[in-house]
Amino acid sequence: xxxxxxxxxxxxxNQNGKTLLFxxxxxxxxxxxxxxxxxxxxxxxxxxxxIRGLGNSSAGDGQFTMEYFVDDLIYIVxxxxxxxxxxxxxSMGGYISLRAVxxxxxxxxxxxxxxxxxxxxxxxxxxxxAAGIKRINExxxxxxxxxFVPNCFYKSxxxxxxxxxxxxxxEAKSNSAIGVKGSLLAMLSRTDTTEFLSQIEIPTLxxxxxxxxxxxxxxxKSMADKIPNSTFEVIPDCGHLSPYESGDKVNEVMDRFLxxx
Numbered sequence: 001x002x003x004x005x006x007x008x009x010x011x012x013x014n015q016n017g018k019t020l021l022f023x024x025x026x027x028x029x030x031x032x033x034x035x036x037x038x039x040x041x042x043x044x045x046x047x048x049x050x051i052r053g054l055g056n057s058s059a060g061d062g063q064f065t066m067e068y069f070v071d072d073l074i075y076i077v078x079x080x081x082x083x084x085x086x087x088x089x090x091s092m093g094g095y096i097s098l099r100a101v102x103x104x105x106x107x108x109x110x111x112x113x114x115x116x117x118x119x120x121x122x123x124x125x126x127x128x129x130a131a132g133i134k135r136i137n138e139x140x141x142x143x144x145x146x147x148f149v150p151n152c153f154y155k156s157x158x159x160x161x162x163x164x165x166x167x168x169x170x171e172a173k174s175n176s177a178i179g180v181k182g183s184l185l186a187m188l189s190r191t192d193t194t195e196f197l198s199q200i201e202i203p204t205l206x207x208x209x210x211x212x213x214x215x216x217x218x219x220x221k222s223m224a225d226k227i228p229n230s231t232f233e234v235i236p237d238c239g240h241l242s243p244y245e246s247g248d249k250v251n252e253v254m255d256r257f258l259x260x261x
Contacts, residue, residue, distance in 0.1 A: 005075050006058035009049040013041040018109075018258065019085040022048045023073065023093030025115075025152075025241070026187065027145055027180045028172055029055030032090070035247025036254070044258075047085070049076060051093070053179025062182035066190035069096045070103060077107055084109030086261070088254075090243065091116050091215070092183060098193045101200065110261055111204045112254065115215050115240045118223055120192040129188045133181050141177035145169075154211040154239035161245070168244065197226035204230040205257040207250060209242040231257060 002009040010030060020040055022033045030048035037046040050057035052064060052072055073096055077085065087108050089097030094116025101108055121129065136144050149172050150158065158165050204227050208220040217234050224232035233253045238245035 001056075004049075004079050005072065006060070007049050007052060007072055007076065008056040009047065009076060009080075010037075011045070011047050011080065012037065013044055013046040015045050017044040018261065019045040019047060019082050021073075021077070021082065021085040021087050022046070023087070023089035023096050024048070024051060024054075025091035025093050026183050027054060027141075027148065027175050029175070031055070031171060032168075032241065032244050034244075036088075036243055036251060039247070039251045040254075047076070047080070047082070051096075051183070053182040054175050057179075059176050059179040059182065062178035062185070064182035064186040066095060066099060066186045069186055070100045073097075073100050074104060074107070082107075086110035086112065086258070088112040088114070089116065090114040091240065092187055095187065095190050095193075098196070099191065101202070102193055102196045105201065108202055110202055110257075111200065112207065112257070113204065113220075113223070114207045114250075115209055115212050115220070115242055117215050117219055118192065118194040118197055120190055121188055126188050129184045133184050136177050136181050141175060141180045142173050145173045145175065145180065151213055152240040153245060154209065154237065157238055157241075157245040194223075194226070197223060198228065200227050200230075203257070203261055205254070206230060206232045207242055207253060208232075208234055209238040209240055209245065210234050210236045211238065212240045212242070214240045 053059040087097045094113045206224045208217045224230045235242040243250045
């Protein structure tokens with residue numbers, strides 16, 4: 001484990017292979033990528049990190065913006081001197097990844113977007129995040145996370161995962177209130193990257209869970225239609241957290257994509 005600008009960074013795997021740089025979702029930690037790093041670690045350099053304020057990374061004052069999160073990502077790329085890493089982001093991690101590629105397209109060799117969207121929050125979405133911040137101020141982060149995380153999973157996945165799901169939820173609940181509120185502020189502040197989609201020139205894969213209740217397959221299919229020569233895949237029998245709910249299937253799809261690079 002490394003510490004880079006207050007962020008906990010995990011750099012493992014084959015240092016001579018293609019670099020995969022994973023950006024996790026909200027309100028989670030880098031551990032959500034465990035099934036991907038375990039699978040790809042033999043042939044690829046796998047880098048994960050805890051987004052600022054989450055997991056083991058410093059929360060500071062919690063006054064985060066999406067641009068701050070993007071700056072953190074670029075700081076990691078530059079500090080580790082990564083050569084054209086393949087950027088892989090889920091949900092909030094997808095927001096960060098899209099904006100990073102928009103700002104610094106020359107830095108990346110490929111893009112994998114999972115269960116995410118390009119649109120900025122609508123007014124309704126902003127009010128919902130504001131209500132989440134208010135609730136955390138009044139009740140703490142645990143009740144908010146306890147209600148939020150189950151919506152990220154397909155119901156049958158929760159039953160199938162059993163103790164693994166419980167451990168996943170408990171890890172999410174351990175995040176600090178400051179960090180969780182900071183992430184809500186950052187997502188609320190993000191720009192719309194929809195117009196940029198048609199300008200993406202690097203190879204791009206989009207993955208969505210069949211029963212994602214937060215970002216449906218039609219939403220991501222619309223994104224894929226705007227990205228030249230992109231690939232779109234739906235992962236059956238899972239929700240918003242496809243790489244954790246159906247790790248083997250997601251790995252198969254990623255493998256096919258990476259072999260073409």
